[in-house]
Amino acid sequence: MTDLVSDFDFTLPPDRIADHPARPRDSARLLDVPVAGPIMDRHVRDLPGCLRAGDILVANDTAVIPAQLSATRGAARIGITLDRILPDGSWHVLARNARRLHPGDRLAFGASPVTADVLACGDAGDVTLRFSVEGAAFDQFLHDTGHLALPPYIARPEGPTEQDRKDYATIFAQHRGAVAAPTAGLHFTPDLLAALDHAGVLRQTLTLHVGAGTFLPMRSEQISAHRMHAERGTITPHAARRINAARAAGGRIIAVGTTSLRLLESATDEDGVVHPFHGETAIFIKPGYRFRAVDMLLTNFHLPRSTLFMLVCAFGGYHRMQAAYAHAIAKGYRFYSYGDACLLHRSEGDLP
Incomplete structure (x- = not known):
């Protein structure tokens, strides 16, 4: 074969x-x-x-879920795509500009009070994050801050639309x-x-x-x-x-x-x-x-x-x-x- x-x-x-x-x-x-x-x-x-x-x-x-997030660490902009929640409540994510991240870093998400701490960084953009909220508060954070992660072949230059949701x-x-x-x-x-x-x-x-x-x-x-x-x-x-x-x-x-x-x-x-x-x-x-x-x-x-x-x-x-x-x-x-x-x-x- x-x-x-x-x-x-x-x-x-x-x-x-x-x-x-x-x-x-x-x-x-x-x-x-x-x-x-x-x-x-x-x-x-x-x-x-x-x-x-x-x-x-x-x-x-x-x-x-609206899994696409835009984060910052200082002046660095980091694109985050949530992947899956882990048994301990942390999240495995894929990050753009992941090379700028190190364990112990804290990410901010615009005007949101929610933050995320970097727990681990792996190969190929794999990062483990722990968010400062969970449960219903985390769901509300995603609703307010996150965007739909449409496949890259669906062209939406201005981002996903309400119809896409x-x-x-x-x-x-x-x-x-x-x-x-x-x-x-x-x-x-x-x-x-x-x-x-x-x-x-x-x-x-x-x-x-x-x-x-x-x-x-x-x-x-x-x-x-x-x-x-x-x-x-x-x-x-x-x-x-x-x-x-x-x-x-x-x-x-x-x-x-x-x-x-x-x-x-x-x-x-x-x-x-x-x-x-x-x-x-x-x-x-x-x-x-x-x-x-x-x-x-x-x-x-x-x-x-x-x-x-x-x-x-x-x-x-x-x-x-x-x-x-x-x-x-x-x-x-x-x-x-x-x-x-x-x-x-x-x-x-x-x-x-």
Whole structure:
């Protein structure tokens, strides 16, 4: 199997990158990619007809926080992107101009009385901060001071808009903590959920707080040299029981997004049993991985040379996904966070 990032490259015309979502959301296009046979052009609203009664749709209910902050240390300006909260209440963040920071430094945030102390500085801009407030006071600080950390390919020269705050949130969002939205969930509407319920498709949520590492490119040409950033996730005992019961009754597990898939695979044993989970995962899924939990995946179209494109190649088959992406580009599908979706059936063993 290849260890070269370049084997997961493709050319995407810039006009295929979506800068706003489809309206209504379930009118987005859906590329149905079966294990074999023709690839089918559908719409997300057609999803109930692609599934069976007794299947269980598993979505991520994380909610995005305004994770982008502008700080100062003396005269130095420091850009901060929150990544994840640590067990002791401190925060792992990614910092621009991090070389100017040292343990013991204190950061200020404009006119806000809130400050942050630098606890540790790592490689590649990794910094650990302890803020002077927590809980509801910290939430209010983010609301007043923070900005949405939109992906860099969504051009907003003046910063994210109020419409982005609405668009970049899924119908499932319940638990605050994500830096980036689990974008496959952006396609769902109340009407689509009602249609899925009417079709007998079960629904369950889990929580994976998507971190700032999702925005980082792979810096090495060797896949084996890449290290994934950890992300916090939770699968409750109730959720694990429902997912296992659906599979035991003959239903398929359909992950809404790569975040749901990664957490399910992190919590599933060799026998395919999903266990309750509460902690961090840094699972890196690439071709050659043997899936234990997920049978189908609803996901958006991902960046070339990215860990997420490697994941879908592992799930749907390398050559099958190359063909699917070529079809999507030729047919004018919209790519990335605000773009269209594809429905993948698990097809392991097709390696680059």
